[in-house]
Amino acid sequence: MKSPLTNEIKYFDYNATHPPIAEILETCLADYLSGFYNPSGITRFSLKNQGKIEQTRKFFANLTNGQEKQFVFSATGTEANYLLIQSLRALYPNLDSVIVSPLEHSSMYAALESYGFTSDLIHTDHSGIIDLQDLEKKLKENPRPVVCLYAGNETGVIQPAEEISKLTKKYDQLFYSDLMQGFCKTDVPFSVFDGYTFSGHKIGGGMGAALTYLPKSDPSFHLFGGGNQENNHRAGTENIFAIECFKQVAEIQMKDLEKKNKRLSAFQSLIEEKLESLGCKIIAKLSPRLPNTTFLILPIQAVDFFLLGMEEKGILVSTGSSCKSRAREASKSLLHMGYSDEEALSCIRISTGYFTTEEDVKTLLSNMEDLIHKFQ
Numbered sequence: 001m002k003s004p005l006t007n008e009i010k011y012f013d014y015n016a017t018h019p020p021i022a023e024i025l026e027t028c029l030a031d032y033l034s035g036f037y038n039p040s041g042i043t044r045f046s047l048k049n050q051g052k053i054e055q056t057r058k059f060f061a062n063l064t065n066g067q068e069k070q071f072v073f074s075a076t077g078t079e080a081n082y083l084l085i086q087s088l089r090a091l092y093p094n095l096d097s098v099i100v101s102p103l104e105h106s107s108m109y110a111a112l113e114s115y116g117f118t119s120d121l122i123h124t125d126h127s128g129i130i131d132l133q134d135l136e137k138k139l140k141e142n143p144r145p146v147v148c149l150y151a152g153n154e155t156g157v158i159q160p161a162e163e164i165s166k167l168t169k170k171y172d173q174l175f176y177s178d179l180m181q182g183f184c185k186t187d188v189p190f191s192v193f194d195g196y197t198f199s200g201h202k203i204g205g206g207m208g209a210a211l212t213y214l215p216k217s218d219p220s221f222h223l224f225g226g227g228n229q230e231n232n233h234r235a236g237t238e239n240i241f242a243i244e245c246f247k248q249v250a251e252i253q254m255k256d257l258e259k260k261n262k263r264l265s266a267f268q269s270l271i272e273e274k275l276e277s278l279g280c281k282i283i284a285k286l287s288p289r290l291p292n293t294t295f296l297i298l299p300i301q302a303v304d305f306f307l308l309g310m311e312e313k314g315i316l317v318s319t320g321s322s323c324k325s326r327a328r329e330a331s332k333s334l335l336h337m338g339y340s341d342e343e344a345l346s347c348i349r350i351s352t353g354y355f356t357t358e359e360d361v362k363t364l365l366s367n368m369e370d371l372i373h374k375f376q
Helices: 020-035 046-064 075-090 107-113 132-141 161-170 240-255 257-277 301-312 332-336 358-375
Strands: 069-074 097-100 117-119 175-178 197-198 208-212 293-297 347-351
Touching: 046 069, 046 240, 069 075, 075 107, 075 175, 075 197, 075 208, 097 132, 107 117, 132 161, 161 175, 197 257, 240 257, 240 293, 257 293, 301 347, 301 358, 332 358
Parallel strands: 097 117, 175 197
Antiparallel strands: 069 208, 197 208, 293 347
């Protein structure tokens, strides 16, 4: 597949948004232009589009060993997380507190607050892995559902999902997870989660489609009312173009997963070895991590100028979660891991992906070395 990136741009922010796989989007757009009919209509053209949606739902059910009717399409990862937490409220109308990792995307905390849940945060440390003993203590004292992402948005740290699942089952509780960063980037043990979310724009499918997997098919609640789409869970005409892109890109990513990760793991080693020699500190280096993600503390104070310098050279990296990076706040995940505000504000994230080349990595490291020396 050909990269949509120009030669002038070296892109290292895949965890924010994966560049679209152009051939897939172009093919799906051509199909949409000739078959734009509303999937909720009564004509055979509409029914054909509804059939495409259901085939895609079946594809994801087969991929994850889930139940078709428990998958709900929405527009964004944030919306998917809200739907997930709303399903929790529907199941537990009187529940006031949920056990939550301190490493979640901001949309997850916002969804919990919106539906009236307080978050009882699990302890963690510099490893970025939740404290399983603290989790069991919380479950023992007050059994409640658990929300814990699978792979960190910033650190790339992979949580011990199987062990978390064993504890939640021991205390007869649900285990929900945000799989936005893990899906199509590593082998995900879907069966250990009772509910989860993932999104097309994180894997190269473009904007406009995300999925929520509900713990059971329950038409008694909906995110939006006014129509019976998505088994009554979400009124509104489905984005058939984005949904089809989502499916086809997922097929490609999963097919190439092992080969891609071997290449990205080699890049990760090259990046981290070089940056450590320049005085950078790799966050959670010894923890299980996604092979595409490096989160590091720069050995300089002028991080904003560093980022501007990188952008002027056509190299795009980030300070972490894209929903917060513009605000330049200290990462709450890092603060919970025990890092100081100063350290957290000196961090950048480098994330690679499908189109990253060795030449890109060499250009990144050469320019980072120049700028680090310049600002020291």
